[in-house]
Amino acid sequence: MKKYKSVVLIGMPGAGKSTLGVLLAKELAMDFVDTDLLIQSREGKTLQEIIDGSDYLNLRRIEGEVISSAELPSHVIATGGSVVYSAEGMVNLRRLGPVIFLHCSAEELRRRIHNYESRGIAKAPGQSFEELFAEREALYRKYADITVDCDGRDLQQVLGRVLEALDSL
Numbered sequence: 001m002k003k004y005k006s007v008v009l010i011g012m013p014g015a016g017k018s019t020l021g022v023l024l025a026k027e028l029a030m031d032f033v034d035t036d037l038l039i040q041s042r043e044g045k046t047l048q049e050i051i052d053g054s055d056y057l058n059l060r061r062i063e064g065e066v067i068s069s070a071e072l073p074s075h076v077i078a079t080g081g082s083v084v085y086s087a088e089g090m091v092n093l094r095r096l097g098p099v100i101f102l103h104c105s106a107e108e109l110r111r112r113i114h115n116y117e118s119r120g121i122a123k124a125p126g127q128s129f130e131e132l133f134a135e136r137e138a139l140y141r142k143y144a145d146i147t148v149d150c151d152g153r154d155l156q157q158v159l160g161r162v163l164e165a166l167d168s169l
């Protein structure tokens with residue numbers, strides 16, 4: 001029997017939360033939701049439009065509101081990379097199920113992400129990728145129940161690791 005209701009994926013942009021989340025939901029016979037899509041449909045704007053029309057702190061604020069009130073039983077929940085800036089939101093997500101940190105090195109993320117400046121990342125203007133990585137890493141580790149190392153593993157291999165970790169809960 002499953003010892004959890006939902007499963008939450010956290011990690012840097014490019015770690016694979018959205019793509020892996022769908023595969024995981026299929027394996028676990030759960031629904032899938034990407035909190036980025038919840039934000040966009042609530043606001044009627046893309047994430048980049050939200051940032052362009054206000055600033056990155058406003059996007060983080062909206063994200064915090066959305067995840068703090070989320071009721072998502074039996075879902076695999078792919079979050080946006082900035083979700084860990086909302087302490088209240090993380091309390092709510094942790095209530096829903098185990099939090100899995102998809103960990104990638106900065107080098108691996110750099111290989112995957114080529115649009116760092118235009119991807120809609122909620123970061124201070126001028127903040128470098130390396131600075132953001134270091135700031136975020138501590139937050140992901142703080143909230144993770146399970147950490148899965150994704151460097152050098154394809155999606156199927158990461159999926160296998162995640163399923164093993166969930167089985168051993």
Ligand SMILES: Nc1ncnc2c1ncn2[C@@H]1O[C@H](COP(=O)(O)OP(=O)(O)O)[C@@H](O)[C@H]1O
Pocket residue numbers: 011012013014015016017018019020078112150153154155158
């Ligand atoms: N384990 C992996 N190995 C190689 N590429 C991956 C892996 N996981 C994800 N990707 C690729 O990285 C990119 C970003 O994935 P995505 O799921 O959008 O990440 P996130 O939602 O965490 O930002 C996509 O092109 C995806 O196919």
Ligand SMILES: O=C(O)C1=C[C@@H](OP(=O)(O)O)[C@@H](O)[C@H](O)C1
Pocket residue numbers: 011012013014017018036047079080081082119120121122123
């Ligand atoms: O890390 C970030 O600041 C963000 C990551 C994005 O999601 P992904 O992590 O799925 O790319 C999205 O939530 C938003 O553009 C902000």
Ligand SMILES: [Mg+2]
Pocket residue numbers: 017018019034036078079080
């Ligand atoms: Mg995503």
